């Protein structure tokens with residue numbers, strides 16, 4: 001046979017379109033051409049395939065070799081096509097019989113014929129499973145592919161082993177499919193690793209209450225406070241207040257992680273992602289992009305939490321690019337004339353110091369900043385971005401007395417004298433209960449209610465309406481600001497189990513929308 005066809009998939013954003021790797025070995029002067037819009041790394045595949053074939057004890061066919069990656073208009077990136085090209089060459093040159101069923105093959109070849117892992121195979125395996133194709137993948141990707149639940153996936157450590165799998169087919173041992181549901185059913189979400197709990201945090205009642213409200217309504221939150229006040233520690237508690245991912249959501253999150261080359265951990269399968277990129281990270285790393293349109297941190301935080309510490313230190317372009325996903329739940333990336341949307345429905349938790357030195361308003365340490373300096377620091381965050389942050393609170397350093405009280409009496413003792421809503425017995429149940437009620441009533445979390453939906457489900461008694469009108473004027477709120485305020489009030493009323501937004505609910509939402517220090 002001088003013609004062979006092996007299947008594989010390209011990877012573009014979160015899509016895994018099927019690619020047919022066609023090979024022809026013809027007569028003529030020795031030549032090895034790869035056509036079909038391959039990227040340079042795919043063209044280099046010729047050298048890897050040649051060396052791998054020879055070093056695995058096969059012959060490199062003499063003649064005119066043409067490899068066509070179809071469809072032609074689809075851009076192909078990465079070294080994942082090495083294995084299908086090598087296997088196709090073995091079939092086309094008669095060194096291997098053609099397989100009896102459709103196989104999708106993936107893997108980068110080393111010069112000695114070893115098979116190296118590639119990224120995005122979880123997603124490819126899901127598609128291959130749906131299409132009914134068998135799968136040969138590098139052994140190092142076995143765990144990830146097994147998690148996809150594919151029933152006919154084979155792992156191989158080398159080109160020789162891959163060739164064996166292709167010819168033996170069903171006679172080889174398949175990768176033990178590890179259905180996620182099975183893992184969940186047997187051990188339950190309780191057996192999964194747990195995120196840190198809110199009850200571990202001493203004091204900080206307002207911040208804890210704000211976290212519960214943020215969790216219940218899906219609201220974005222900005223914490224302003226001096227260094228060492230525990231802002232990062234508080235942010236890390238948010239995932240523990242959120243409900244676990246559903247199966248569909250977990251598959252979506254795992255697909256994004258797999259494409260980004262992250263290790264999939266069955267132990268935290270249904271846990272919502274928590275991403276905390278450093279402020280020095282590039283716009284590309286945070287927003288996503290590149291030739292293969294890889295997801296950035298905002299997409300890795302999809303359906304979970306994006307924590308940005310030292311918010312004003314982030315590149316202004318990065319901060320401005322958050323506006324689109326905060327509004328729509330996805331990010332559009334333009335590349336070479338085409339546009340591709342990646343999911344980025346994250347909950348933003350941000351933290352910042354009150355000023356550049358960090359001590360504005362601190363009772364112990366004096367601030368060294370000039371009024372102009374404070375103003376400049378504050379203006380690094382634009383009005384339109386700030387408008388999209390529903391909750392803004394101050395997180396002061398704990399007073400010594402508060403720390404001592406908590407140490408002596410435990411957290412419950414320190415809570416004595418606080419209104420009961422501030423320290424619920426079970427913050428997780430409270431947040432999740434309110435969240436479920438809102439989802440049942442409106443189909444979306446209150447942070448995602450559209451303006452017509454807000455008008456529909458935010459019934460204001462006359463007293464509340466008067467309070468809203470007065471405070472909007474006093475605070476100089478924009479139209480968007482009023483809507484965000486109503487959305488937070490809706491969540492607070494949900495937490496209280498109230499159909500109507502009563503004045504105390506609205507008053508608390510106003511308290512949670514503080515202007516930045518110096519503003």
Ligand SMILES: [Zn+2]
Pocket residue numbers: 355356357358359360367368369
């Ligand atoms: Zn200062």
